[in-house]
Ligand SMILES: C[C@](O)(CO)[C@H](O)COP(=O)(O)OP(=O)(O)OC[C@H]1O[C@@H](n2ccc(N)nc2=O)[C@H](O)[C@@H]1O
């Protein structure tokens with residue numbers, strides 16, 4: 001008889017930091033038959049992160065399934081959320097029995113900003129579930145899973161300083177970028193990555209990033225050399241449409257940034273600073289005009 005017998009309840013929980021990325025270089029080198037573009041880009045993780053808490057519950061009287069919660073009320077929490085899709089894909093591809101998987105996203109990375117916020121959350125969910133279920137997946141297996149969710153997810157799984165080729169999934173680890181302070185500023189509009197990739201097909205790209213030079217600068221640990229070579233062909237699309245991109249870059253440069261660039265498809269613009277004080281002051285001043293301004297650092 002079960003009366004009086006304690007039901008076994010096991011909750012397993014972990015919290016993963018989902019870090020934002022910036023692009024130090026971004027070149028679009030071609031287009032595949034499936035419409036995806038080939039790229040060559042140097043990517044860098046920064047300390048700004050979402051906090052992704054994943055709880056897997058066994059044996060409790062809860063409905064089976066994936067539940068996503070988020071502090072931002074306007075973000076979808078169903079299949080449209082990349083974190084939800086990451087969990088779904090994890091259970092489908094591993095064959096692990098899905099009981100209750102609860103995901104809480106404390107969102108700090110601005111949305112649709114060129115900082116890979118959604119991809120970072122997806123990567124965090126894959127890492128969390130692989131660890132909670134002791135799934136024994138290799139990094140390669142996790143990255144292959146991540147790529148099905150988005151081109152930036154494999155990088156978000158690895159992090160650090162990386163050269164990304166293919167459509168973003170062929171990753172080579174680079175020497176860590178010399179530590180610096182990063183001021184991120186997102187003007188108040190969102191950008192669709194898909195539309196920027198579509199628009200770039202019609203652009204005559206005359207000046208491409210010096211990726212080889214960037215790799216050499218990173219090898220030498222040459223911060224000034226890195227700053228001189230910051231370059232993103234997507235500025236040709238996004239900055240051409242929105243003057244605020246250029247204005248923010250100018251403001252950052254005038255206020256002590258050693259280098260400035262738009263990240264990914266935009267619209268976030270960043271400034272790299274060797275001097276923390278100058279970075280703080282620039283962030284404070286920009287923050288008065290643009291609410292989505294953050295002071296962070298490379299990791
Ligand atoms: C711009 C970057 O952020 C630079 O790091 C990434 O390349 C974007 O990666 P992402 O947001 O993870 O991209 P996905 O979610 O896979 O794709 C969104 C859309 O962007 C386009 N896309 C994306 C990546 C790529 N290499 N070529 C593309 O043409 C595709 O039309 C796709 O439908």
Ligand SMILES: Nc1ncnc2c1ncn2[C@@H]1O[C@H](COP(=O)(O)OP(=O)(O)OP(=O)(O)O)[C@@H](O)[C@H]1O
Nearest residue numbers: 081082111112113114115116117118121152193264
């Ligand atoms: N967990 C999530 N966090 C943020 N956005 C999400 C998430 N899941 C789905 N989305 C949707 O994805 C779209 C892109 O958001 P995201 O913040 O990832 O863009 P991004 O930073 O420009 O990405 P990338 O730099 O990889 O192109 C948004 O319109 C948003 O509604």
